[in-house]
Amino acid sequence: MIRYYFRFTGRVQGVGFRWTATRAADMLGLTGWVYNSWDGSVEMEVQGDEESIAEMIQTIDRGRFIQIDNIEKKTIPVVEDERYFDVK
Numbered sequence: 001m002i003r004y005y006f007r008f009t010g011r012v013q014g015v016g017f018r019w020t021a022t023r024a025a026d027m028l029g030l031t032g033w034v035y036n037s038w039d040g041s042v043e044m045e046v047q048g049d050e051e052s053i054a055e056m057i058q059t060i061d062r063g064r065f066i067q068i069d070n071i072e073k074k075t076i077p078v079v080e081d082e083r084y085f086d087v088k
Contacts, residue, residue, distance in 0.1 A: 003032070003047040003078045006057075010069030012042045017066050018087050024059040025085035028052040032079075035088040046085070047078060 008017070013036050021034045021044060030048035037043050046053055061068055 001047065001078055002050055002053070003045060003076050004053060005072075005074045005076045006044045006046070007037075007072040008042045008044070008060075008068050008070070009040070011065070011067040013040055015065035015067075016063055017042050017060065020060050020063045020066065021056070022085055022087060024056040028056055030056060031082040031085050033086045033088050045076065047082060 018034045018036065024030075025032065025046065028048065030046050030052055032044065032046040034042060034044040046056060057071070060066060
């Protein structure tokens with residue numbers, strides 16, 4: 001199990017990004033959270049297996065109105081006993 005912090009920039013707010021992320025996380029059994037930041041970016045922490053996280057990012061990127069211009073990614077400590085993926 002691994003956990004990543006992501007920061008997405010581009011056309012990522014007001015386009016269903018958080019809904020798409022939540023739906024993908026639920027389908028793939030991932031946990032964490034997603035948040036619209038004040039600067040127009042979207043921040044997200046996601047935890048699970050590497051393959052499922054990669055599939056989640058691909059699903060988000062295929063969103064009809066979503067256009068990701070840049071992704072920042074950092075490995076962060078796993079959160080024990082986390083059970084859900086939430087919108088903050």
